Amino acid sequence: MSELQRKVQETIDQLVESGAETGLQVAVHQDGRQVVDAVAGVDAATGSPITSDTLIYSSSAGKALTSAVVHVLVERGVFGYDTPIAEVWPEFAAKGKDKATIRHALTHTLGTPGVPADTTPDDLVDWDKMVTALADAEPWWEPGTKTGYHAQTFGWLLGETVRRATGRPISQVLKEEVATPLGVADELFLGVPASHLDKVAPLVQVGDPVDLDQLEQWMPTYFKAVPKAVQLSVEMCNRRDYLAADIPAGGTFSARAIAKLYAALLGEVDGVRLISPERLREVSAVAVDGVDEIFGHPSQYALGFGLGRPVENGPDASSVLGWPGAGGSHADMDLSSGTTLALTKTRFSPGDYSAVAAVSDVITKAGASV
Numbered sequence: 001m002s003e004l005q006r007k008v009q010e011t012i013d014q015l016v017e018s019g020a021e022t023g024l025q026v027a028v029h030q031d032g033r034q035v036v037d038a039v040a041g042v043d044a045a046t047g048s049p050i051t052s053d054t055l056i057y058s059s060s061a062g063k064a065l066t067s068a069v070v071h072v073l074v075e076r077g078v079f080g081y082d083t084p085i086a087e088v089w090p091e092f093a094a095k096g097k098d099k100a101t102i103r104h105a106l107t108h109t110l111g112t113p114g115v116p117a118d119t120t121p122d123d124l125v126d127w128d129k130m131v132t133a134l135a136d137a138e139p140w141w142e143p144g145t146k147t148g149y150h151a152q153t154f155g156w157l158l159g160e161t162v163r164r165a166t167g168r169p170i171s172q173v174l175k176e177e178v179a180t181p182l183g184v185a186d187e188l189f190l191g192v193p194a195s196h197l198d199k200v201a202p203l204v205q206v207g208d209p210v211d212l213d214q215l216e217q218w219m220p221t222y223f224k225a226v227p228k229a230v231q232l233s234v235e236m237c238n239r240r241d242y243l244a245a246d247i248p249a250g251g252t253f254s255a256r257a258i259a260k261l262y263a264a265l266l267g268e269v270d271g272v273r274l275i276s277p278e279r280l281r282e283v284s285a286v287a288v289d290g291v292d293e294i295f296g297h298p299s300q301y302a303l304g305f306g307l308g309r310p311v312e313n314g315p316d317a318s319s320v321l322g323w324p325g326a327g328g329s330h331a332d333m334d335l336s337s338g339t340t341l342a343l344t345k346t347r348f349s350p351g352d353y354s355a356v357a358a359v360s361d362v363i364t365k366a367g368a369s370v
Helices: 003-017 059-075 090-096 102-106 127-135 153-166 170-182 194-199 212-218 220-225 240-244 255-266 277-284 354-369
Strands: 023-030 033-041 288-291 298-301 320-324 330-334 339-345
Touching (some): 003 023, 023 255, 059 170, 059 255, 059 277, 090 127, 102 153, 127 153, 153 170
Antiparallel strands (some): 023 033, 023 339, 330 339
């Protein structure tokens, strides 16, 4: 066991033993080589230990899967970043969206951040219903002129574009073009196949759930985009039909699988490189820098990724591309160090990235010795 592996293992063991966490996976790659694969805690459904191949629903951390698919398809010339979505999905041209592009969807500038106000959890698992609603939606702003986090719609906007362009559901494209070449086809999913649902460790609520009425008062525009009935919760995220559905704004995976995906975006892993160095430079450049229309705070996006790690004293935000998940999971790649970090967790703790911070601190202090 390397010194880094030992320190990460000690850190997550302490988090579980203290009661702060219930189940954790951490994986780190550097320069295409896995240097950490650590687990702690138990599966609440079975009482069995969490293992490296346990699947954990990690909400928006899974946006990286959708973005990776899009970048691979751009690399292969299936479409371009500036291809109008309506070119492959004609119905999407309705109500002034004819010039909206794939770039706009990747950078949360498209202007359709919200699902219909009456959307239910049952609607979320109905692909045709959701993409039909988005095709007919009137944009909140002219595409490309403002930015605002497309928390749920990001997935269907890009997922249906992929389906129309390739003739295959995005889960199938992910499996065939990304997961299988990387050897992680059993650990990296948008919609989880029935054969793998029993490998998903359920999320656990520790303490009282978030007070949605109070949160809505603080963030009314976010609740306009994501109605109260479809706000993420342990109950919804543990539904088997929710896990099985293609909802490509979130994903279910192991930490080691998504860390490997990021490593293959960053460089070569086991002979596989998902995108060229030139594509990576284009993907990682700041594409949007403005005030987020949903949250009201300054925000930066690269192409399909947020910038920075949701911790204090982390690596330089300008060199880190990734996505946090609402429940506290996170995965990213640090271009300056050639390192990827993934942490998945079973405790559902919205907005609490203290586990990520603890592990990030260990990784950062390791520095060149990673």
